[in-house]
Amino acid sequence: MFAEDDEPKLSIADLSTADESAANATMTITVSPVPRVDLTVDYATSDGTATAGSDYTSTSGTLNIPKLSNSVTIDIPILADSLYEGNETVNVTLSNVSSGATIQDAVGILTITDDETAPTVTLSASATTIAENSGSSITLTATLSGAADENVTVAISTSVTVIEGTDYGTISDITITAGNTTGTATLTPTDDSLYDGGNETAIVEISSVSGGGATESGTQSQTITITDNETAPTVSLSVSAASIAENSSSNVTVTATLSGAADEPVVVSLAKSGTAVNTDYALTTELSIASGQTTATAALDPTDDTIFEADETVIIDISAVSGGGATENGTQQETVTITNDDSAPTVTLASSASSIAGNAGSSLTLTAT
Numbered sequence: 313m314f315a316e317d318d319e320p321k322l323s324i325a326d327l328s329t330a331d332e333s334a335a336n337a338t339m340t341i342t343v344s345p346v347p348r349v350d351l352t353v354d355y356a357t358s359d360g361t362a363t364a365g366s367d368y369t370s371t372s373g374t375l376n377i378p379k380l381s382n383s384v385t386i387d388i389p390i391l392a393d394s395l396y397e398g399n400e401t402v403n404v405t406l407s408n409v410s411s412g413a414t415i416q417d418a419v420g421i422l423t424i425t426d427d428e429t430a431p432t433v434t435l436s437a438s439a440t441t442i443a444e445n446s447g448s449s450i451t452l453t454a455t456l457s458g459a460a461d462e463n464v465t466v467a468i469s470t471s472v473t474v475i476e477g478t479d480y481g482t483i484s485d486i487t488i489t490a491g492n493t494t495g496t497a498t499l500t501p502t503d504d505s506l507y508d509g510g511n512e513t514a515i516v517e518i519s520s521v522s523g524g525g526a527t528e529s530g531t532q533s534q535t536i537t538i539t540d541n542e543t544a545p546t547v548s549l550s551v552s553a554a555s556i557a558e559n560s561s562s563n564v565t566v567t568a569t570l571s572g573a574a575d576e577p578v579v580v581s582l583a584k585s586g587t588a589v590n591t592d593y594a595l596t597t598e599l600s601i602a603s604g605q606t607t608a609t610a611a612l613d614p615t616d617d618t619i620f621e622a623d624e625t626v627i628i629d630i631s632a633v634s635g636g637g638a639t640e641n642g643t644q645q646e647t648v649t650i651t652n653d654d655s656a657p658t659v660t661l662a663s664s665a666s667s668i669a670g671n672a673g674s675s676l677t678l679t680a681t
Contacts, residue, residue: 320347320413322377324355324406324420328399329390331427332367336387339404339420341375343382347413351377354408355386360401362424367391368402388422395491396428397461398525431456432529433466433488433521437536442501444479444508445541449498452516452534454486456493460524464488468497469519479504479512479538490524499536506575506604507542507637514538545570545606546641547580547633555623555649556614558592564612564648566628568599574636576603582610583631588624588650591615595626603636614650623651 324341341353356372357364364370369389377384388402402422406415438451454466466486481500488495499514517533552565568580578601592615599608612626626648630640 318345318348320345320351321416322351322353322406322409322413323415323417324404325417326421326423328423329425332390332424333392333427334390337368337390337422337424339386339388339422341377341384341386341406343377343384343413346380346382347377349379349410349412351379351410351413352408353377353406353410353413353415355404355406357388357422358403358405360403360421362400362402365391366393367397367400367424368422374408390424392427394428395459395461396426396431396525398426398430400424400426428458430525430527431458431460431464431493433457433464433518433526433532434529435466435516435518435532435534437499437516437534440535441537441539442499443539443541444501445503446501447503449500450536452483452486452497452499454488454495454497454518456488456524456526457529459491459493460488460526462490462524464495464524464526465522466495466518467520467522468516470514470516479508480514483516488524501538503541505542506573507545508540508575511540512538542572544637544639545572545574545578547571547578547630547638547644548641549580549628549630549644549646551612551628551646551648554647555651556612557651558614559616560614563614566595566599566610566612566646568601568608568630570601570606570636570638571641573604573606574601574638576636577601578636578638579632579634580608580630581632581634583629584626585629586625586627586647587622588626592617592624592650593626595628601636612648623649625649 320343322343327339329337352374354374357370371388404420406418409415434455436453442450468483484497486495486497514536515533518528521528548569550567556564580599582597594613596610599610601608628646630644633640
């Protein structure tokens, strides 16, 4: 037995490895003061953030400390891998020291230094152009510069002239599973019947990266062109009747018709001419064909008056077309005749008297009605 002041005290020091490729990490146990008899102490490893069997080999046993020794060592086998996992720790715990000695510091922390660098993510596409009616998809691939020990999630965002869910299906975030270096998502175009203004572009970007210590490699983006299989629409003009009586209770329907629907409104401006004037009829001069539709109408309403006049004409032309990439189909023109409902007037002549004396000093009044 030792006097209290001479009682040996055991401490195990923390240690950081140079890198995980080292075969063993040597932990040192110091004894102070030096013992005058042989001592024994038990030791055992346990997981900190490292995992036994993949990051190190679990080790335990009883360590002999010869008398007069001020230190002894324990070797902990380290297992190298190709995964980025960051620095990890192993606990080495002392227990059950010989009678007459005490444990002053029972736990040593072994830090295994990772020799892989944190991975970065790049983004690639299997093609940069696809027809909307192709029936196929473009594969988007997220690639890690090195595998990680946990899943890496790559969030995807898109921008520019296409609309997710309308022009193409929803693109899912990409998951790269632990131990692997790639993950994929697909961009599938939607085949619609709308003219989309020609080719459209989707800029696919990485919006965030999480897990595995990974980060985006600079700024990653891919530009995908979706080619339209519809041709630019043209506008034709038609009327429901070529003539109408000015006292009609109905009207003439003027219709602007697209050869195919567009993905945005198409505005058709009308010009009016002919022998009729604005007081003879009413007609809106701007038709708006809604997105996804092919027709818009306006009503030509004649004005019923009491004035006899010859039949009159309204000549309707397309003066301009805007929106949806649409154009006038050649030269469109319709003529509507407004027929008069008033009878041609007759003239009667009346005299204020049937005779008059030559020296009457007055006159007769003749009235034409």
